[in-house]
Amino acid sequence: MDPMPHHPAAPVGAPTLSRRRLLGSAAGALVLGVALPGRAVRAEAQGPAEGAGAIAPKPGTRVPAFLEIRPDGTVRFLSPFVEGGQGIATGMAQIVGEELDVDPARFLVECAPPGPDYAVVNGIRMTGGSFSTRSSYALMRQLGATARDMLLRAAAARLKVREAELTTRDGTVIHAASGRSLAYGALATDAMALKPNEAASLRPPETFRYIGRPVARIDVRDKSTGRAVYAIDQAVEGMLYAAVAHAPHPGTEPVGIDNEATVRAMPGVHSVHRLPGAVAVAADSWWRARKAVEALSVRWSRPKPTGLDTVAADFSSDGLLAALKASAEAGHVAEAEGDAGAAFAGAAKVIEAEYAAPYLAHAQLEPPSAIARVNGDGTLDVWLPNQMPELFQAVSAKVAGVEPDKVRLHSPMLGGFFGRHFIYENGNPFPQAILLAKATGRPVKVLWSREEEFARDGLRPLSFSRFRAALDAAGHPTAIEARTVGEGPIGRYFGVLMKTPVDPSAVEGIVEKPYAIPNRRMTFTKVAHPVTIAFWRSVGHSMNDAFYESFLDEVAQAGGHDPFDLRVALLKDKPRHLRLLREVADLAGGWKRGPYEAEGGKRARGVALASPFGSETATIAEVSVAEGEARVHNLWIAFDPGSVVNPAIVKAQVESAAALGTSSVLFEQVVYRDGVRQSQNFDTYPILRREHMPAVHVRIVESGAPMGGVGEPGLPGVPPAILNAVAALTGQRVRTLPIANTRLAGA
Amino acid sequence: MFDLSINGRTRRVDVEPDTPLLWVLRDTLGMTGTKYGCGIAQCGACTVLMDGQAMRSCQVTVDSVGSAKVETIEAVEADATGRKVVEAWVAAQVPQCGYCQSGQVMAATALLRSTPKPSDDDIASAMTNLCRCGTYNAIAAAVRRAAA
Ligand code: FES
Ligand code: FES
Numbered sequence: 001m002d003p004m005p006h007h008p009a010a011p012v013g014a015p016t017l018s019r020r021r022l023l024g025s026a027a028g029a030l031v032l033g034v035a036l037p038g039r040a041v042r043a044e045a046q047g048p049a050e051g052a053g054a055i056a057p058k059p060g061t062r063v064p065a066f067l068e069i070r071p072d073g074t075v076r077f078l079s080p081f082v083e084g085g086q087g088i089a090t091g092m093a094q095i096v097g098e099e100l101d102v103d104p105a106r107f108l109v110e111c112a113p114p115g116p117d118y119a120v121v122n123g124i125r126m127t128g129g130s131f132s133t134r135s136s137y138a139l140m141r142q143l144g145a146t147a148r149d150m151l152l153r154a155a156a157a158r159l160k161v162r163e164a165e166l167t168t169r170d171g172t173v174i175h176a177a178s179g180r181s182l183a184y185g186a187l188a189t190d191a192m193a194l195k196p197n198e199a200a201s202l203r204p205p206e207t208f209r210y211i212g213r214p215v216a217r218i219d220v221r222d223k224s225t226g227r228a229v230y231a232i233d234q235a236v237e238g239m240l241y242a243a244v245a246h247a248p249h250p251g252t253e254p255v256g257i258d259n260e261a262t263v264r265a266m267p268g269v270h271s272v273h274r275l276p277g278a279v280a281v282a283a284d285s286w287w288r289a290r291k292a293v294e295a296l297s298v299r300w301s302r303p304k305p306t307g308l309d310t311v312a313a314d315f316s317s318d319g320l321l322a323a324l325k326a327s328a329e330a331g332h333v334a335e336a337e338g339d340a341g342a343a344f345a346g347a348a349k350v351i352e353a354e355y356a357a358p359y360l361a362h363a364q365l366e367p368p369s370a371i372a373r374v375n376g377d378g379t380l381d382v383w384l385p386n387q388m389p390e391l392f393q394a395v396s397a398k399v400a401g402v403e404p405d406k407v408r409l410h411s412p413m414l415g416g417f418f419g420r421h422f423i424y425e426n427g428n429p430f431p432q433a434i435l436l437a438k439a440t441g442r443p444v445k446v447l448w449s450r451e452e453e454f455a456r457d458g459l460r461p462l463s464f465s466r467f468r469a470a471l472d473a474a475g476h477p478t479a480i481e482a483r484t485v486g487e488g489p490i491g492r493y494f495g496v497l498m499k500t501p502v503d504p505s506a507v508e509g510i511v512e513k514p515y516a517i518p519n520r521r522m523t524f525t526k527v528a529h530p531v532t533i534a535f536w537r538s539v540g541h542s543m544n545d546a547f548y549e550s551f552l553d554e555v556a557q558a559g560g561h562d563p564f565d566l567r568v569a570l571l572k573d574k575p576r577h578l579r580l581l582r583e584v585a586d587l588a589g590g591w592k593r594g595p596y597e598a599e600g601g602k603r604a605r606g607v608a609l610a611s612p613f614g615s616e617t618a619t620i621a622e623v624s625v626a627e628g629e630a631r632v633h634n635l636w637i638a639f640d641p642g643s644v645v646n647p648a649i650v651k652a653q654v655e656s657a658a659a660l661g662t663s664s665v666l667f668e669q670v671v672y673r674d675g676v677r678q679s680q681n682f683d684t685y686p687i688l689r690r691e692h693m694p695a696v697h698v699r700i701v702e703s704g705a706p707m708g709g710v711g712e713p714g715l716p717g718v719p720p721a722i723l724n725a726v727a728a729l730t731g732q733r734v735r736t737l738p739i740a741n742t743r744l745a746g747a
Numbered sequence: 748m749f750d751l752s753i754n755g756r757t758r759r760v761d762v763e764p765d766t767p768l769l770w771v772l773r774d775t776l777g778m779t780g781t782k783y784g785c786g787i788a789q790c791g792a793c794t795v796l797m798d799g800q801a802m803r804s805c806q807v808t809v810d811s812v813g814s815a816k817v818e819t820i821e822a823v824e825a826d827a828t829g830r831k832v833v834e835a836w837v838a839a840q841v842p843q844c845g846y847c848q849s850g851q852v853m854a855a856t857a858l859l860r861s862t863p864k865p866s867d868d869d870i871a872s873a874m875t876n877l878c879r880c881g882t883y884n885a886i887a888a889a890v891r892r893a894a895a
Contacts, residue, residue, distance in 0.1 A: 084844050085842075085843035085844030085845065085880050086843070087843075216837075216840065217840055217842075219842070219845065220836065220837050220840055220841065220842050220845075221833070221837050222845075223842035223844075223845025223848050224833050224836035224837055224841065224842060224845075224848055224852055225780070225820060225823060225824060225833055225849075225852075226779075226780020226781070226819070226820030226821055226823070226849040226852075227780065228845050229779070230846060232779075232782075232783065233773075233779035235777070241774065267763060285762070285770065285774040285775065286770060286773075286774055287762075287766055287767065287770035287774065288763075363879055364844070364846075364879055365782075365784050365790065365792060365844070365846040365847050365877065365878070365879045365880075366782070366784075366844070366846045367783065367784070413844075413845075414844060415782075415844050415845070415846030416843075416844040416846055416879050416880060417844075418879075447783075449786065450784065450785045450786055450787075648840060652840065652843060652882075652885070653843075655881060655884065655885075656843055656880045656881045656882070657881075658881070659880070659881020659883070660879075660881060663881075681785050681786075681787050681789060682784075682785050682787075682789035682790055682877065683787060683789055687877060687879060688881065688883075689875070689877065690871065690874060690875065690878075690883045690886075690887075691871060693881065693883035693884060695884065696884065
């Protein structure tokens with residue numbers, strides 16, 4: 001085998017044995033939990049001494065693995081989760097601080113190193129799926145309470161009093177009877193040596209001072225003064241900077257370099273390297289490395305001329321969409337209820353429509369980078385952006401040819417992620433950094449230029465669904481069918497572990513909708529993409545709710561009903577959803593579809609519901625059209641995640657997700673032509689700019705349902721609400737995203 | 748060899764004349780508060796002040812800096828307007844991932860120094876940096892707060 005595997009980072013799920021062996025089954029156990037988050041990880045499937053079953057401590061319980069109480073009264077918290085803008089560092093400080101009785105403002109939160117203590121998301125560890133708070137809330141409360149109990153017992157011994165005579169107040173243990181007190185910092189060493197009592201009692205929620213409050217984020221000052229340190233900012237002693245140029249066609253290899261000697265003589269250049277699918281230059285600064293790598297005259301192997309099994313020379317996104325539409329293969333049933341066939345046979349009216357969404361880039365503002373250092377003792381240090389430390393550790397170990405416990409992994413704050421920092425085939429720079437560190441004998445930092453990032457980012461898959469609905473004489477839907485053809489990231493990366501042929505990440509947002517349509521038949525047909533696909537904020541929901549909720553408006557129109565009223569009718573037995581519809585209408589000053597006059601122009605509104613990641617949303621969008629383009633003025637979003645830890649952070653996350661939803665539906669697309677992505681930078685991949693940002697009005701509804709996700713669920717309702725508003729205003733039903741591809745009729 | 752005035756100090760750097768100021772700051776001088784986002788004047792993450800003007804440092808070659816006084820995010824709190832902007836950013840809880848915010852704060856500082864009471868149009872034309880986390884409304888609110 002090639003000593004430098006072409007896909008050193010291919011996750012489990014890639015269908016070849018060699019790749020599975022590359023990763024090993026420990027990582028398999030990790031990804032199993034990601035693939036099936038609702039189920040417990042079954043270590044047996046991985047063999048007796050591997051995977052989650054080999055984990056000794058019960059995750060989330062060993063206090064010293066998480067908390068360091070410092071003499072100055074600050075608390076260092078090693079978090080299972082990585083902060084990337086979603087506010088999880090502050091959320092953790094609130095939850096733990098509430099029970100520990102320390103103001104969250106005195107917390108210093110860092111992402112913990114790999115280790116079994118941090119596998120708190122159903123037995124695995126990752127930051128994603130909007131799982132962080134809901135998966136760890138109870139555990140982290142208990143951890144804080146357990147630590148406080150240890151401090152109390154240490155204080156009781158020190159003061160020679162009974163524990164029951166002691167209370168705490170914000171980092172201090174108090175003996176009221178004698179007027180004595182001890183700061184946590186002075187007790188920490190004694191306390192941490194005690195055996196934890198995992199049944200330490202919790203605060204009654206009605207006494208909460210931090211949980212449920214809009215506590216200030218602990219990272220905003222550093223982020224407002226340039227002091228926050230991201231992966232791209234890190235440096236280690238003696239480090240070389242490396243820039244890479246990837247093969248113009250993914251899957252092709254460098255076969256020769258014509259001017260290597262010339263480039264090696266350029267200022268600051270240390271060395272020139274061939275890597276799997278790329279060439280690299282190491283130099284004493286990144287700019288010099290980049291100029292040199294761009295000066296290389298490289299001969300590349302040829303891509304296959306045609307076909308969809310690789311990104312062939314003639315591959316195009318239009319061609320792939322045509323293939324998805326043309327597929328005649330029967331689908332696997334993703335959801336079936338009643339007798340759709342009979343309902344269609346007896347329908348007064350049948351409507352049908354096809355929807356498509358493009359490939360999308362993450363376009364997080366921090367370009368990806370990684371530092372690798374091979375140490376004299378055979379260990380490896382890596383600093384890299386990641387959402388899953390143990391998986392990156394395992395893959396780093398494979399690439400370096402060492403055992404995972406020889407890899408120290410550092411997880412800095414992320415300059416945005418949105419799903420970018422999982423492992424995606426050839427989509428991560430860290431394997432290159434490791435290979436270059438080994439080749440040069442020096443620590444190496446690889447940074448991808450924005451152009452290289454657009455060339456190798458994993459993409460939200462291009463998607464296609466065909467819908468049919470049967471209506472009765474009163475114009476109500478009696479049956480709905482959807483045929484989804486394509487591929488999702490769960491099937492791609494964790495498919496080996498899936499129990500059904502239906503990829504949940506391809507159909508979520510089309511199945512499990514709340515509407516009382518008695519006959520349903522939703523299917524999924526897999527057609528694999530040759531492209532590296534990825535998780536992208538709200539995953540399948542990011543396009544599927546747009547498809548479904550748009551089509552539901554088509555159903556309303558065909559049946560002669562107002563789209564809001566039809567939803568109310570179809571949700572009459574769903575109090576949680578009905579309430580959200582009422583709340584969002586109230587927030588928007590009452591439901592009206594329009595078109596109507598406002599601020600000297602015509603506007604209209606659209607409504608949509610979505611049920612992503614355990615939360616519920618109802619969204620109303622208000623749009624106008626000028627010069628053929630849609631403009632979004634207002635978004636009203638009622639959001640029910642069950643209960644919240646920090647309402648200010650939740651609102652900010654919903655607004656952030658709404659911005660991304662607006663951006664994606666209006667502008668975004670990665671287009672392939674002749675085997676090459678047509679976007680190289682933000683000039684050719686337009687994202688939402690300030691002038692297109694709508695006002696976003698968020699109302700949090702705490703229904704008390706089990707806690708749902710926060711980071712992603714604000715997104716899925718936004719694209720369909722905008723599409724429905726555009727249709728109300730212009731009469732044009734945009735079924736192929738983004739809207740920018742359609743010139744809208746003036747209104 | 749170039750002598751640059753950065754945050755009130757003279758720094759001598761030995762780089763090629765066409766090296767962007769951004770990379771001189773980040774790699775040569777280790778001042779990583781100024782961010783790289785695109786390298787082609789699209790995002791504004793690299794915004795610094797040159798003689799008080801907001802400039803995208805990825806587009807400024809080191810040989811064109813001359814005697815201009817360069818101010819970076821590292822010194823923003825040394826300036827009265829900069830301090831006001833930072834306090835407004837904290838009060839309005841603007842940052843999410845934070846990666847764009849060095850550039851946003853510098854752009855706002857330049858705006859408020861030249862236009863202490865900006866109109867909405869002034870804000871719109873001065874605050875053109877990209878934010879992938881969609882903090883645009885919070886940024887506008889913070890600029891208004893800093894101007895109040
Ligand atoms: S890095 Fe300079 S504008 Fe984007
Ligand atoms: S806060 Fe993340 S890019 Fe602006």
